[in-house]
Amino acid sequence: MTNVGGSAAEPAAAYPVQQTPPVAAPEVMTAGPNAAPAGAVAGYPGAYYVPAEPDRFTRFFTRLYTRSPRWAAPVAALACMGVGVGYTLLTDPTHSTADAIPTCLLKMTTGLDCPGCGGTxxxxxxxxxxxxxxxxxxxxxxxxxxxxxxxxxxxxxxxxFRWRLPQLRISTTTIGVVLAAWFVFTVLRNLPWAPFTWLYV
Incomplete structure (x- = not known):
């Protein structure tokens, strides 16, 4: 290729580009006489990280968590389970109608059993x-x-009580297997042939 003057253009490789070696950001000294103040950002002199002030809602639950006794969380969880059990016993879902509240929107609109249908x-x-x-x-x-x-x-x-019972080791593989089995179960229970109709509720 030639330029306007007729001389051949020099290849780009003839002019090597000077590359500046990367400069590592200086580390923030955390101890010693030259220690930077708390919150200093490495590589940015004079820049400091200021944590956000928690809002009133966050402060309330933080105080509630730090001041609550050890038994509060297990008792609260047990109370929630007790409410669910009490609701189940009082409402008797085995005799409720299909449109009773609460109802399954998928079951009501499509007639199909959802993954949780029949659990109550x-x-x-x-x-x-x-x-x-x-x-x-x-x-x-x-x-x-x-x-x-x-x-x-x-x-x-x-x-x-700080008593350590044998723990169940639930791996990601176990969770995946359970979810896959739940999906297969949901599909099979909606098939209109025996013996799968036994699972239809």
Whole structure:
């Protein structure tokens, strides 16, 4: 290629580009006579990090957490479970109508069972000692419930009394397997053929 004057253009490689070596940011001294003040940002002299002031809502729950006794969290969790059990016993979901409140929007609009459909009824039957009927309404809930109860007991005992029960090791693989089984169960229970119709609630 030639330029306007007719002379050949020099290749770009003939003019090497000078590269400036990167300069590492200086470290912030945290000890000694030359120590920087707290919050100093490395590489930016005179710049300081100022943490945000927590709002009133955050301060309230922080104080509540730091001042609460050790037994408060397990008792609060137990109270929540007690409310759920009491609601189940009082409402008797086995005799409620399809449009009773609360209802499953997926079931009401499509007629399909959602992943949680039948769980409240399964709990009601378990509370009355009928494991077979509970499994009929939600077999996965019946299978998982003992593990969830043990996790709560082990956590509550350690939190309140510092007793360490054998811990259940729940890996990401275990969680993935349970979620996959739950998905397969949800699909199978909506198939309109025997024996899958036994799972339809």
């Amino acid at each position: 009824r399964a709990m009601w039957f378990l509370l009355h000692g009928d494991v077979g009927a509970a499994a009929r309404h939600h077999i996965l809930f019946v299978f998982v419930l003992p593990f969830l109860l043990y996790l709560y007991v082990a956590w509550a005992v350690q939190h309140m």
